[in-house]
Amino acid sequence: MLLDINMPVMNGYDTCVEIRNLIKNKKITSPMHVVAVTADVEPNNIFKLRVGGFDSVVEKPIYKKTLEKILYRYLDSINGGNAYWSATAKEQRDLTVITEEEEEIV
Secondary structure, three states, X not given: OEEEOOOOOOOHHHHHHHHHHHHHOOXXXXXXXXXXXXXXXXXXXHHHXXXXXXXXXXXXXXXXXXXXXXXXXXXXXXXXOOOOOOOOHXXXXXXXXXXXXXXXXX
């Protein structure tokens, strides 16, 4: 799930905490990865995102190659390593800030 941090009704931090609570309480049983979408990738904000339960952070604007990396990384982990692109063990462990200078899509 790509989740914008600056949503108008409930911000991304609160939304992610709520999603993690639903998973903890078994109201969501499917595997779910939550990726923060933000222009603020300063270290303090990255720390706040980690504490809030985000798996990764994508810097705005989002580029096509960046989106491909995100999709392959998390589809790969859900499908048992069968996706075309596979994240390294360190990338899977770390909260990753993903940026790419390519064709803008969002």
